[in-house]
Each structure stands twice: as structure tokens, then as C-alpha cells.
């Protein structure tokens with residue numbers, strides 16, 4: 694399906710919008726985009742805003758992700774050879790601690806913008822320096838290869854790229870590329886176009902095309918399949934898989950029955 698609503702979105706997307714949803718998207722722009730000086734402030738304070746997020750929510754916000762080996766079977770390996778995983782934007786460790794709990798033969802480098810998130814990672818009951826090395830960094834600026842030695846086998850990027858300003862996507866992805874050994878892979882899961890959370894933003898929160906700011910100053914970007922592949926391919930990756938996935942979210946208490954739309958992808962660094 695390509696752009697049936699005529700709302701300027703080019704590329705393949707998973708569903709068309711109802712007329713009410715089209716109106717809702719239009720209303721998001723009724724007060725215009727957030728002014729440039731406020732947008733610059735958000736960018737300058739991006740790390741601080743994530744750190745405040747973890748100060749407020751501690752380890753309560755994200756749930757342990759137990760679907761990961763089902764969705765990303767490459768994580769499992771043969772069990773014999775220890776591989777290195779770099780979990781980027783690790784938060785408090787909800788992605789990688791379940792992998793260690795399952796006994797996967799991995800050494801995990803875990804990094805995040807927020808120093809407080811890293812403190813939570815290090816105070817987790819399963820934290821063990823022989824299995825985990827956690828460090829604070831800004832992946833749009835700090836050279837990851839310097840932190841991880843000779844390059845890692847796998848990088849996971851779970852709902853992280855969407856938290857970064859699109860102007861910095863390329864810098865971040867190039868950084869990942871340099872940090873990966875040839876033949877290594879990046880596993881991505883992130884927000885997709887017309888995800889229910891994208892449709893729920895109100896006027897005053899739109900920053901740009903598919904880019905929004907939440908009440909707490911953290912930002913969210915909603916990806917189109919082709920765009921994500923192009924971003925990775927532009928720095929040298931080969932796309933092995935890349936598609937939308939949907940999940941139905943039902944919360945009877947809050948009266949929510951909505952469709953989550955994510956993008957799930959695997960990009961490989963060529964051997965040569």
C-alpha cells in the first residue's frame with residue numbers, strides 16, 4: 694500500500710488510516726511544529742532527559758523482554774563459542790539479562806546515554822563483571838570500538854534509534870558499523886509508521902516528519918521500512934531482513950485496544 698491517505702507519507706506501510714485517524718494526524722500540526730529553539734534545547738538536553746526518566750521510573754518502566762530469542766534466533770548461537778553482544782541503549786538491562794538468565798554463551802557490553810540506567814544495570818542481582826561490561830555513552834558521538842576492544846559479533850538496538858534525532862542517525866549507525874566485526878550483525882526492533890503511540894500524540898508535540906516529543910522531553914521517531922534499510926545500507930550494511938510486525942495491545946482498565954506497529958530488522962556487515 695502506498696500513500697493512500699495522501700498525507701505525504703511515501704513508502705510501504707502496514708495499514709491505511711481511518712478518516713478519524715487522518716484527522717488526528719492533521720490536528721497534530723494545528724499549532725505548527727515545535728519552535729526551533731525549543732527543538733535545539735531538547736537535543737542539548739537529550740541525555741539529561743533520559744537520565745531523569747530513569748530517576749523517575751527506576752527499573753519499573755520497561756518489562757523484561759522474554760520474546761527476544763524467539764524473534765531473533767541469531768542470538769542463540771551454538772552454545773560452544775562465546776560471542777560478544779553490544780546492547781546499545783540498554784536502559785536497565787531488560788533485553789540482555791533475560792538472555793544471560795537463559796544461559797546464552799555471551800559476553801555483553803551494555804551502554805546507555807543515562808548514567809543512572811548504567812547504575813541500575815550494575816546493581817542488578819545478575820550483574821557479573823565476567824559476563825557484563827556496562828558503560829555510559831552517547832552513540833552519536835563516542836567511539837564504541839574504543840570501549841569494546843576488537844569489535845563485537847552482534848549489536849542489538851531495541852527501541853533506541855527512534856530516541857535519536859534523525860540528523861544523527863547516520864553518525865550513530867556508522868559508529869555501530871565500525872564496532873562490528875566483519876560478518877557481524879545488528880538486530881533492530883523499533884517503532885513503525887502509524888503505531889498507535891504515534892497517532893496518540895496531541896498538538897504541540899510534533900517536531901518534524903514522524904518525529905515527536907513526549908511530556909518528559911524524550912523523543913520518538915516512527916520508521917518506514919525502506920528508510921531504515923536505506924540508512925543501514927548507506928554506511929555499508931547488507932539488509933538480511935526488514936519488516937513490520939504488529940502486536941495487539943489490550944488494556945481493559947485504560948480502555949485501550951490498539952495496534953502496535955514495530956519494525957524488526959537484521960543488517961549484516963559484509964566479510965570483505
Ligand SMILES: C[S@@+](CC[C@H](N)C(=O)[O-])C[C@H]1O[C@@H](n2cnc3c(N)ncnc32)[C@H](O)[C@@H]1O
Pocket residue numbers: 743744755781782783784785787788804805806807810830831832833850851852853856857
Ligand atoms: C525507549 S528506551 C529503550 C531501552 C531498552 N533498549 C529497552 O528496550 O528496554 C531508549 C534508550 O535509548 C537510550 N539512548 C537514547 N539516546 C541515546 C544515545 N544517543 N546514546 C546511547 N543511548 C541512547 C536512552 O537512554 C534509553 O535508555
